[in-house]
Amino acid sequence: MEPAGGSQGAPGPREPGLLRAVPGQAVSTGSISSRVIVHVDLDCFYAQVEMISNPELKNKPLGVQQKSFVITCNYEARKLGVKKCMKVRDAKEKCPQLVLINGEDLTRYREMSYKVTELLGEFTPLVERLGFDENFVDLTEMVEKRLQQLQSDELAAVTVSGHVYSNKSVNLNDTSHVRLLIGSQIAAEMREAMYNQLGLTGCAGIAPNKLLAKLVSGVFKPNQQTVLLPESCQDLILGLNHIKEIPGIGYKTARCLEALGIRSVPDLQTFSSKILENKLGISVAQHIQKLSFGEDNSSVIPSGPPQSFSEEDSFKNCSSEVEAKKKIEELLAILLNRVCQDGRKPHTVRLAIRRSSSKYYSRESRQCPIPAHVIQKLGTGNCDVMTPLVTVLMKLFRNMVNVKMPFHLTLLSVCFCNLKALNIVKKGPMDCYLTPSLSTTLHSGKRSFEMKDMEDFS
DNA sequence: TGGGGTTAT
DNA sequence: ATAACCC
Numbered sequence: 484m485e486p487a488g489g490s491q492g493a494p495g496p497r498e499p500g501l502l503r504a505v506p507g508q509a510v511s512t513g514s515i516s517s518r519v520i521v522h523v524d525l526d527c528f529y530a531q532v533e534m535i536s537n538p539e540l541k542n543k544p545l546g547v548q549q550k551s552f553v554i555t556c557n558y559e560a561r562k563l564g565v566k567k568c569m570k571v572r573d574a575k576e577k578c579p580q581l582v583l584i585n586g587e588d589l590t591r592y593r594e595m596s597y598k599v600t601e602l603l604g605e606f607t608p609l610v611e612r613l614g615f616d617e618n619f620v621d622l623t624e625m626v627e628k629r630l631q632q633l634q635s636d637e638l639a640a641v642t643v644s645g646h647v648y649s650n651k652s653v654n655l656n657d658t659s660h661v662r663l664l665i666g667s668q669i670a671a672e673m674r675e676a677m678y679n680q681l682g683l684t685g686c687a688g689i690a691p692n693k694l695l696a697k698l699v700s701g702v703f704k705p706n707q708q709t710v711l712l713p714e715s716c717q718d719l720i721l722g723l724n725h726i727k728e729i730p731g732i733g734y735k736t737a738r739c740l741e742a743l744g745i746r747s748v749p750d751l752q753t754f755s756s757k758i759l760e761n762k763l764g765i766s767v768a769q770h771i772q773k774l775s776f777g778e779d780n781s782s783v784i785p786s787g788p789p790q791s792f793s794e795e796d797s798f799k800n801c802s803s804e805v806e807a808k809k810k811i812e813e814l815l816a817i818l819l820n821r822v823c824q825d826g827r828k829p830h831t832v833r834l835a836i837r838r839s840s841s842k843y844y845s846r847e848s849r850q851c852p853i854p855a856h857v858i859q860k861l862g863t864g865n866c867d868v869m870t871p872l873v874t875v876l877m878k879l880f881r882n883m884v885n886v887k888m889p890f891h892l893t894l895l896s897v898c899f900c901n902l903k904a905l906n907i908v909k910k911g912p913m914d915c916y917l918t919p920s921l922s923t924t925l926h927s928g929k930r931s932f933e934m935k936d937m938e939d940f941s
Numbered sequence: 942t943g944g945g946g947t948t949a950t
Numbered sequence: 951a952t953a954a955c956c957c
């Protein structure tokens with residue numbers, strides 16, 4: 484996650500009203516100590532996208548299928564017993580009327596996903612994506628501005644939007660809650676905008692940090708929102724039945740913890756820090772033990788454009804080089820279109836495989852720089868960029884797979900990463916950005932001082 | 942599971 | 951390059 488104190492460090496000088504989000508970097512929120520974070524979680528996202536594409540699918544039980552699995556389904560289908568990640572066989576057995584749509588091509592889901600992130604980005608630039616269907620938004624500054632617009636006698640009149648997470652009765656008039664209540668109003672506006680502009684429904688959780696916002700967003704589903712007030716934080720985290728339900732504690736860590744006899748949240752809260760550090764390393768140990776108390780000081784990191792593009796395909800078996808090459812070419816062709824639309828240029832290509840012999844989810848990969856002359860042609864449609872890239876990918880393939888020996892693959896993945904916006908030329912304290920057209924001009928004309936620098940760069 | 946993504950080591 | 955995490 485992030486070192487302690489991330490978004491709450493020293494305020495430092497900042498231009499008033501100017502909050503610039505730099506993707507991948509935390510943004511200082513000034514001297515504000517209590518944050519307001521919202522977690523926005525779309526309802527059965529892929530199924531929603533399919534129902535928008537084809538409204539006749541509404542009020543029918545709908546599943547989205549990848550290979551032999553129903554990876555998500557709408558609420559009609561859930562009522563009839565269909566669950567996420569169910570085998571198609573089992574789902575059809577449970578629910579013979581189930582309509583299935585193939586969801587292996589993520590293009591429309593990805594596009595809609597970024598529309599959601601962009602829409603949230605109109606409220607504040609502090610939006611962090613988590614997968615295609617979830618976003619965290621740091622509302623602290625927005626809330627503070629709205630608060631300053633209020634007269635002191637209006638504070639007690641601020642009302643909550645949506646549910647309040649609580650077992651006991653809470654005093655909503657306590658003005659120490661006013662920031663979270665305003666946060667709940669903004670969250671409602673966000674969900675309204677998502678529905679009005681994109682036709683999407685979803686849940687939201689509003690809380691003082693990302694962990695708690697995420698946990699509380701799922702309390703009332705679907706299409707509802709919940710705010711968590713500070714006095715209920717312990718109730719929420721202690722309400723979990725197993726540590727694996729804490730986001731950040733994954734399969735491996737949960738296994739390791741179980742071996743130590745740690746299963747429940749109180750188990751983890753009270754376990755010896757020293758022993759935990761020895762078992763998991765100081766970083767993970769301290770992090771997850773904080774999580775067990777509901778503490779999470781990680782900041783919302785604006786995601787910006789993606790850092791990598793990949794296409795993958797899984798299959799029962801691929802055991803010849805010719806077959807592998809065909810599949811790699813398919814993946815590559817799709818990727819080239821995607822990277823062309825993005826505008827930036829990848830400087831690294833990676834090939835990953837999964838062998839049928841490998842125990843569960845384990846991949847091997849090899850990567851290498853994309854040749855400079857290939858990078859330059861990448862945006863420019865007509866040139867053949869496939870051939871050199873296939874050549875380099877097959878070299879990576881043969882580096883991983885001894886093609887003279889029998890092999891058996893179940894997955895191939897091609898990834899473009901190390902994306903650079905434009906040709907960056909270092910000249911002094913400020914980097915200078917050349918537009919592609921200017922770059923071309925410099926190529927054809929006399930060779931400038933900057934061009935010599937560029938050659939070193941690539 | 943699948944077909945994606947991210948960060949840390 | 952891998953391993954962990956997230957969806």
